[in-house]
Amino acid sequence: MVNHVKSDALKTQIDREQKDKLMAHAPALFHSEQMDTATGKPMSILDDSTLGRLIKGDYQNREQWKKSWLTKEEGDIIVDYAIAKARQGFPLSPKRLREHAEKILIARLGNRFPETGLGINWAMDGCRGRAVNPITKAEYFKIMKESRDDYDIPDYLIYGADETGMQTDIGVTERVIGPAGAKIQHQQRSGNRENITVLPTICADGTSVPPIVIYKGEAFQTKWLQDNPLDARMGYQKKGYTSGEIAVAWIEDWDKLTKEKANGQY
Numbered sequence: 001m002v003n004h005v006k007s008d009a010l011k012t013q014i015d016r017e018q019k020d021k022l023m024a025h026a027p028a029l030f031h032s033e034q035m036d037t038a039t040g041k042p043m044s045i046l047d048d049s050t051l052g053r054l055i056k057g058d059y060q061n062r063e064q065w066k067k068s069w070l071t072k073e074e075g076d077i078i079v080d081y082a083i084a085k086a087r088q089g090f091p092l093s094p095k096r097l098r099e100h101a102e103k104i105l106i107a108r109l110g111n112r113f114p115e116t117g118l119g120i121n122w123a124m125d126g127c128r129g130r131a132v133n134p135i136t137k138a139e140y141f142k143i144m145k146e147s148r149d150d151y152d153i154p155d156y157l158i159y160g161a162d163e164t165g166m167q168t169d170i171g172v173t174e175r176v177i178g179p180a181g182a183k184i185q186h187q188q189r190s191g192n193r194e195n196i197t198v199l200p201t202i203c204a205d206g207t208s209v210p211p212i213v214i215y216k217g218e219a220f221q222t223k224w225l226q227d228n229p230l231d232a233r234m235g236y237q238k239k240g241y242t243s244g245e246i247a248v249a250w251i252e253d254w255d256k257l258t259k260e261k262a263n264g265q266y
Contacts, residue, residue: 216240
């Protein structure tokens with residue numbers, strides 16, 4: 001009888017069934033071969049989930065646990081707790097998650113756990129982790145030093161500017177922990193959700209120029225000028241964000257505020 005060509009779906013099904021059989025058999029076979037010479041009993045070294053990861057080629061995961069402060073069981077407890085809180089609408093920030101992890105470690109290790117704790121970067125996301133890469137930072141400051149040397153730029157003429165958004169009555173944006181696969185993580189909060197953008201500018205000599213505050217609105221409101229000890233420049237935009245027009249106005253204002261200090265040097 002001539003064999004018919006198997007469809008892709010059938011091939012996938014056969015591969016999955018064969019893999020499931022191997023997965024079911026592999027742990028028992030592994031444990032039976034790893035005997036404790038002292039007791040004569042099988043040693044439980046790998047659980048089924050770990051073996052499954054190793055079959056997929058995830059060797060790094062096993063090595064990471066060896067270097068971790070937390071045991072795998074403790075890590076699973078923390079992950080389960082974080083997911084449960086996220087589903088309740090109260091996701092944990094990396095800071096809160098670190099606090100829970102440190103409590104577990106202190107309970108197990110006591111005085112052996114360092115007073116400094118796990119540090120601030122233990123649950124850092126990939127983008128922030130790359131931003132503190134020592135090679136990247138060294139190259140940045142190398143270029144900066146070369147530029148200063150080439151143009152003989154003093155400290156009092158070096159400025160750093162940043163941009164941050166905030167919501168009144170809510171607080172700053174924070175990264176939180178939630179279950180994998182969730183595109184949106186909801187968080188229960190109350191208060192005004194309108195965005196306000198602030199652009200501070202600080203000089204290397206410790207001085208600063210008045211910041212720019214951008215409110216959400218369709219027109220300027222005089223109440224924005226009240227209680228303004230920093231003499232901040234006020235602006236508005238439909239969504240409370242920066243725009244090309246606001247950026248040009250910021251540069252022009254910054255030039256006026258720093259022109260006397262520069263004294264025509266640049």
